[in-house]
Amino acid sequence: MLPKRLVAVRTGAGAALSAVVVGSLLVAAPQAAAAGVTCSANVYKRTFYKTTSFSSTPVKTDCDSAVSQSWSGSPLTGVPSNNFAVRWSVTRDFGSGGPFTFTVAATDGVRVLLDGVRKIDLWTSTGDTPRSKSVNLTIPSGKHTIRVDYVNWSGAAKVDFTYAPRTSATYDRTKPLAPTGVKTAYNTTTRRTTVSWSANKEMDLAGYSLYRRPVGSGTWTRVTTTTARSHTDPLVNPDDRTPYYYEVRAKDKAGNTSSGSTDTIVRPLPVVTSLTGTYDKVTGKVTLKWPLNTEPHFDHYTVLSNDKVDGSYVWVPLGTTTGNTWTTGPVTADGETRHYRVLVTNDGGTTTYNPDWLDATATNELWLDIPDGIAPAYAPDLALSSCAGGIRATATDDTPAPIRDFTGFEIERREAGTGTWSVVLHQGYDPRLATATASVCDALAFDGRTYEYRARTYDAAGNYSPYSETRAVTLPVPVS
Known part of the structure; x- marks a missing residue:
């Protein structure tokens, strides 16, 4: 007796394993199913079985562009x-869905399922004579799976299956999905815009329409109708400054038109959409920031400050940059509002319109309040007199009201020879008076002690003026 052994039998160089020898018997060896078979979009995955049971081990799995076969013998x-049995399945995106027709012709048994639900069932032996059936159905929008199960019991094996949208307006009232993936490109040499978009997923697509409207207008103008997925608008932008919205609409063979794609704005001249800034009290510098433009036709920014030149405020360029930050030189902490503006220049040399005046609504303009770090320049006058039960201290300043740089007075007192001052008054003044003044009656015991007083002014930012001259007064000793 021959020992049990396995011998590979090949029918040619590189041929797949087709038989094995077990002992002295030659038997057919099933071809293993391809592991992890992945088919292209909308292409069927096909699986062969050597029995009529779809639960048996597959012999082979591959890809098939169509369910259309005629085998006179072994497939x-x-x-x-x-x-034997064969199963085809495909999962695809049907877009907006709508009315479809499924048609199958086959010998012997065939079933067609949509998302696991049987739509056609012809499961009887026919010999070599095929028969056919068509069904009309509505497929919801989105992705769905079609499966065709076929068995051949005997004789010729023939099977054909197709699915197609019903394109008559009588049946199809489903609007296509709005196009997506709209992109624009502006050419600063020709001053024209090219619009492109992604392929629509509809199977009954007839074409696209491209529309345009100026920003600020509600009226759309149709630019073109095309079966392509890109178009260059023949409109020439007169000055690189007029922005337009574009949208694309899809139309199917039944005449249904989709809603518009998401409106895509084309700015021939990129813009600064927001401008922010901070003031550093330590360095005295202002740092400006804005979103970085990514348009292909962007070239550079120009940063400006609104400064007084020869008695008039004008926009003064500080410099240019391709980045999205700018730090100025030291700025006086004067409590005033500083104004900054950032302009954009495209690669065609056109720059943002730059009016002479200030515009609080402009997104590329910043009004920045600088902290007040300047103290009142002069010390107030201080006078002492007596009052009931103590000493009256009065601070005055005769600076004209329109140019006063302080908001109130502070008076301090200490006992002569000590180092600690106490605040006895901190208050504003009556702005209606020609001379600003504030006064306090400081109640002190008549015990023969000497007290010193001093005064200063302060502004709204908490800055203090120099102190006045120190005034001293000695209280009398009560007579016993």
């Missing part, structure tokens, strides 16, 4: 001529 090695 492939490892599968018999009779009593």
Whole structure:
């Protein structure tokens, strides 16, 4: 007796394993199903079985562009001529969905399923004579799976299956999905815009329409109707400054038109959409920031400050940059509002319109309040007199009201020879008076002590003026 052994039998160089020898018997070896078979979009995955049971081990799995076969014998090695099965399945995006027709013609048994639900069932033996059936159905929008199960019990194996949208307006009232993936490109040499978009997923697509409207207008103008997925608008932008919105609409063969794609704005001249800034009290510098433009036709920014030149305020360029930050030189902490503006220049040399005046609504303009770090320049006058039960201290300043740079007075007192001052008054003044003044009656015991007083002014930012001259007064000792 020959020992049990396995011998590979090949039918040619590089051929797949087709038979093995077990002992002295030669038997057919099933071809293993391709592991992890991935088919292209909208292409069927096809699986062969050597029995009519779809639960048996697959002989082979591959990809098939269409369900259209006619086998007079075995469809492939490892599968018999009779009593075999084949399954096709495909998952695809049907876009907006709508009315479809499924048509199948086959010998012997065939079933067609949509998302696991049987739509066609012809499961009887026919010999070599095929029969056919069509069904009309509505497929919801989005992704769905079609499956075709076929068995051949005997004789010729023939199977054909197709699915197609019903394109008559009588049946199809489903609007296509709005186009997506709209992109624009502006050419600063020709001053024209090219619009492109992604392929629509509809199977009954007839074409696209491209529309345009100026920013600020509600009226759309149709630019073109095309079956392509890009178009260059013949409109020449007169000055690189007029922005337009574009949108694309899809139309199917039944005449249904989609809603517009998401409106895409084309700015021939990129803009600064927001401008912010901070003031550093330590360095005295202002740092400006804005979103970085990514348009292909962007070239550079120009940063400006509104400064007084020869008695008039004008926009003064500080410099240019391709980045989105700018730090100025030291700015006086004077409590005033500083104004900054950032302009954009495209690669065609056109720059943002730069009016002479200030515009609080402009997104590329910043009004920045600088902290007040300047103290009142002069010390107030201080006078002492007596009052009931103590000493009256009065601070005055005769600076004219329109140019006063302080908001109130502060008076301090200490006992002569000590180092600690106490605040006895901190208050504003009556702005209606020609001379600003504030006074306090400081109640002190008559015990013969000497007290010193001093005064200063302060502004709204908490800055203090120099102190006045120190005034001293000695209280009398009560007579016993």
